[in-house]
Structure formats: structure tokens, C-alpha cells
Amino acid sequence: MWIGILLILLAIAGYLATASPPALLSKYDAVIGGGREVALVGENVGFGDKGLTLDIWRSNAASNASKKPVLIFWHGGGWVKGSRRDYAFAARAFAQQGFVVVVPDYRKVPDVHFPDFIDDGAQAVRWVQDNIAQYGGDRSRLAFSGHSAGAHTAVLLALDPRWLIAAGVDMAPIKAVVGLSGPYDFYPFDKKRSIDAMSRYPQPERTQPVNFASTDAPPMLLITSSEDSTVRPRNAISLTAKLEEVDATVEMINYDGLDHEEVVMALSKAFRSKGPILDDSVTFLNKHM
Incomplete structure (x- = not known):
């Protein structure tokens, strides 16, 4: 008996020693x-031609007879780390609010560089449009979201249509975008992660969402926070100003006192008291979907 308990404790200790903070948060959540x-409702579902997979979450109360709005959520990790599984806490939070939530993986630096992970995102959207109905999702009501590097993917896909068009995606169903602590205006590159991820692309200005602000952009909620020293609030401020200049629909919220990680942590049940990130995001999504 004691040997069995010891083995269990050792297994737990091993997991805690190797798991990422988001993965631990998902377990605790x-x-x-x-x-x-x-x-x-869908685990390790393959999409595209690069061996990538995605997960699909929805409310137990949802049925295929009543199609639900769909949210595609891209995880963060500076383009070098992270996994869809680590962000189950975020998927569950939005699914509980009535969305069918898709969390795709994407390839990482140094194996790939811009625009490969953006193309992976476009392929995920194509899969959703072709297949989400069988999971109870409404393919005519799609929204994008993500945290940090994932927010960059969500926003760039929505603003620069060439990636989705190349993937065969119909742009009309994309109704809203929520970017959490995303980098949107960070050229010239001055940090190792952005240099590694973006600098090989021959047109660096095209890596920047801020350069694609247009009147017909889908409605956007850009969330930032005053203590974010990883992706500073100026990114959201700059993109908001550009979208306002062209009369696009945009809202920005700067949460006072939160840092980069706390914004996404606040989606979890354990840390929801840090700020109304989930409520504000859902209110915005429901308004436009």
C-alpha cells in the first residue's frame, strides 16, 4: 500500500516539475x-497538412439542433512554446458561456518562422468552417481570440485577408475579434522572440497587424493591462488609434494593476476575481455575434 502511495506521489511530483504554468492552471481549474x-467533444482532431491537431469544447447543454456561435482561441507562448491542452481553462470558460470553442495548435520557432504559424491559423479556420457544424457550431458566426502571440495570430488573420483567402476561407462569417495582451505594433524588432520569429520575412512591415487597419475590419476588443512589461499597452493603444482613424468598430480596455499573465489567468475560475476579462469579452462577443 505504502509503495503504491509513494509511486503516486512521485508521479505527481514529476508532473509538477515538468508541467508549464498554464497546464498547471488548467489542472487546478x-x-x-x-x-x-x-x-x-473533439480531442486531437487533425487539420491541414502539417500534422497539427485541435480540441473542441462546448456546453453539455448544447445540442446540434441549436447551433452555437464559435470562438477560435489561439494560445500564447512567444511563438516558441505552449500547447492547446495547456489552455483548457480558457476554452472551458468560454464554452460555459455558450460558445463552441476551438483551440488549435500551431508550429513553433525555431522549426518554423513567420508566416508559417499564421498559415497554420488560417488552416484551422478553414477546418472550422468545413466541419464545426457536426459539433454543434454555427459556421456563419465565427469569432477569433487569443492571448499574447495567439492574439497576434487572431488579429492579423482578421485584418490581413490574404492568409484566409489563400486557405479558402469565407471571410463573411468572421463577426468579432478579442485580442488579449497581443503584440500588434512591434517593428523594428528589439526582442529575441520577435527577432527569431519575424525577422526572416522579407517584408517585415507585413508582420504587423497595425499596418492593416481598415474600415471593413471585424469589430475588435483589444485588452491590455497597465503592468504588462512583456507586451506593453502601447500595442493595443496604437492599433486602437489606427482602427478609429478609419472608423472601424473597436474598443480597448486597459486593466489597471494586472500584468501580462494575469489577463489570461483571469479567465480561469481560480483567478476570475482579478478582473472581469471573461465578462467583458463575452459581452462584446454577444453584442456582435
């Missing part, structure tokens, strides 16, 4: 009941 009424 599940233990305390985060998303208790939602289910993982």
Missing part, C-alpha cells in the same frame, strides 16, 4: 470546477 458543465 478543472479540480475546483471550472467549466463543470462543459465537455471536450
Whole structure:
């Protein structure tokens, strides 16, 4: 008996030593009941031709007879790390609010560089449009979201249509975007992660979402925070100003006192008291979807 308990404790210790902070948060979120009424209805589902997979979450109460709006959420990690599985806490949070949530993986630096991970994002959107109905999602009501590097993907795909068009995506169903702590205006590159991810592209200005602000952009909510020293608030401020200049629909919220990680942590049940990020995001999405 004691040997069995010891083996279990060693296994737990090994997991804690190797798991990423988002993965630990997802585990804890599940233990305390985060998303208790939602289910993982599609796991390790393949998309595109690069061997990538995605997960699909929805409310237990949802049925295929009543199609739900769809949110595609890209995880962060500076283009070098992270996994869809680590962000189950975010998927469960939005699924509990009535969305069918898709969390795709994408290839990482140094194996690939811009625009490969953007193309991966476009391929995920194409898969969603072709297949999400069988999981109870409404393919005519899509929204994009993501945190940090994932927000860059979500916003760039929405603003620069060439990636989605190349993937065969119909742009009309894209109704809204919520960017959490995303880098949108960071050229010239001055940090190792952006240099590694973006600098090989021969047209660096085309890596910047701020350069694609247009009147017909889908409505955007850009969330930032005053203590974010990783992706500074100026990114959201700059893109908001550019979108306002062309009369696009945009809102920005700067949460006072939160840092880069706390913005996405606040989606989890454990840390929701840090700020109304989930409520504000859902209100915006429901308004435009």
C-alpha cells in the first residue's frame, strides 16, 4: 500500500516539475470546477497538412439542433512554446458561456518562422468552417481570440485577408475579434522572440497587424493591462488609434494593476476575481455575434 502511495506521489511530483504554468492552471481549474458543465467533444482532431491537431469544447447543454456561435482561441507562448491542452481553462470558460470553442495548435520557432504559424491559423479556420457544424457550431458566426502571440495570430488573420483567402476561407462569417495582451505594433524588432520569429520575412512591415487597419475590419476588443512589461499597452493603444482613424468598430480596455499573465489567468475560475476579462469579452462577443 505504502509503495503504491509513494509511486503516486512521485508521479505527481514529476508532473509538477515538468508541467508549464498554464497546464498547471488548467489542472487546478478543472479540480475546483471550472467549466463543470462543459465537455471536450473533439480531442486531437487533425487539420491541414502539417500534422497539427485541435480540441473542441462546448456546453453539455448544447445540442446540434441549436447551433452555437464559435470562438477560435489561439494560445500564447512567444511563438516558441505552449500547447492547446495547456489552455483548457480558457476554452472551458468560454464554452460555459455558450460558445463552441476551438483551440488549435500551431508550429513553433525555431522549426518554423513567420508566416508559417499564421498559415497554420488560417488552416484551422478553414477546418472550422468545413466541419464545426457536426459539433454543434454555427459556421456563419465565427469569432477569433487569443492571448499574447495567439492574439497576434487572431488579429492579423482578421485584418490581413490574404492568409484566409489563400486557405479558402469565407471571410463573411468572421463577426468579432478579442485580442488579449497581443503584440500588434512591434517593428523594428528589439526582442529575441520577435527577432527569431519575424525577422526572416522579407517584408517585415507585413508582420504587423497595425499596418492593416481598415474600415471593413471585424469589430475588435483589444485588452491590455497597465503592468504588462512583456507586451506593453502601447500595442493595443496604437492599433486602437489606427482602427478609429478609419472608423472601424473597436474598443480597448486597459486593466489597471494586472500584468501580462494575469489577463489570461483571469479567465480561469481560480483567478476570475482579478478582473472581469471573461465578462467583458463575452459581452462584446454577444453584442456582435
